[in-house]
Amino acid sequence: MPWVWRVFGATEIPTVTVAPVAEDDLVHASETDGRIWQAEVRVVHPQTGTPLPSGVEGEILAKSPTMAVGYAHSEDNLIAYDGEGFFRTGDLGRIVDDKYIVITGRKKDVIIRNGENISPKEIEDLLVADPRIADVAVVSKSTARIGEAVCAFIVPAAGQEIALSDLGEIVRAGGLANRRPPSIFF
Numbered sequence: 001m002p003w004v005w006r007v008f009g010a011t012e013i014p015t016v017t018v019a020p021v022a023e024d025d026l027v028h029a030s031e032t033d034g035r036i037w038q039a040e041v042r043v044v045h046p047q048t049g050t051p052l053p054s055g056v057e058g059e060i061l062a063k064s065p066t067m068a069v070g071y072a073h074s075e076d077n078l079i080a081y082d083g084e085g086f087f088r089t090g091d092l093g094r095i096v097d098d099k100y101i102v103i104t105g106r107k108k109d110v111i112i113r114n115g116e117n118i119s120p121k122e123i124e125d126l127l128v129a130d131p132r133i134a135d136v137a138v139v140s141k142s143t144a145r146i147g148e149a150v151c152a153f154i155v156p157a158a159g160q161e162i163a164l165s166d167l168g169e170i171v172r173a174g175g176l177a178n179r180r181p182p183s184i185f186f
Contacts, residue, residue, distance in 0.1 A: 005029040008060075008101055012080070013067035013087050016041065016060075017101050032100040033093070039064035042086060043095055046107050049082065054095045059107050061086035111140040111148045118150060126174035127152060127167065132160040 008017040017034025028035065043058040044051055052058040063086045070077045081087055093103040111118040120138035127136045135155040140148035156162055 006033045008033040008091075008103060010087070010089055011068075013039070013062050013064055013089070015039070015066050016062045016064065016089075020100075028097070028100050031102070032096060033103045034101060036095075036099050036101060038066070040086070041095065041101065043093065046092065054098055057092055057094045057104055060089045060091045060093045060101065060103070062089060063087065111138075111150050113148050113150060114146045120150070122176065123150065123152070123171060126170055126176065127154070130162075130166075130170050132157055132162045132166070134158070134160075 005019045007015075007019065009015050015037060016039045017032075018037040020028040020032075020035050040063045042051055042061045043054075043056065044061055046059045061082060063084070067087055071080060079088070090107045091103050092105040092107055093101050096102055109120065111120055120140070123138045124136050127133050127138070133154055134157040137153045139151050139153070141151045143149050152167060154162060154167075
């Protein structure tokens with residue numbers, strides 16, 4: 001019988017975890033994001049960088065032979081890597097049973113536009129509830145004028161069309177401030 005499992009990595013460090021070792025390990029296959037493999041992994045406090053014990057949620061940092069050596073612009077490396085060369089994934093999670101990772105979220109799941117904190121999930125939940133929309137992802141885009149713009153990638157429902165003005169109406173009808181409607185991408 002074929003079985004499915006999750007794994008974890010990023011462009012900068014492609015393989016942090018792999019599948020559990022045994023086919024009979026369905027608990028770890030279904031409840032974790034894989035077994036740590038050929039990587040050193042640390043979980044640290046998201047704001048202070050202080051190492052956290054196993055089982056406690058924090059930011060995932062990883063280091064492995066398969067990771068990128070850095071970015072072309074050296075100033076980007078100061079943010080992306082800690083002093084010991086661990087890559088800051090930006091993902092939140094915890095280590096379970098000393099060798100498995102469970103990803104629980106993102107360190108930065110907020111869009112800051114003109115100093116206002118905006119939840120992408122809040123906007124996604126409103127948009128995907130509309131019958132004209134099959135799927136949506138709301139993300140930020142850096143801009144010089146307002147800091148971050150709210151962008152929505154929309155998959156229309158079969159046979160449906162949706163315009164940018166429709167998104168504004170959906171967001172306003174959902175009770176969010178008028179300044180939160182996103183740009184739209186199909």
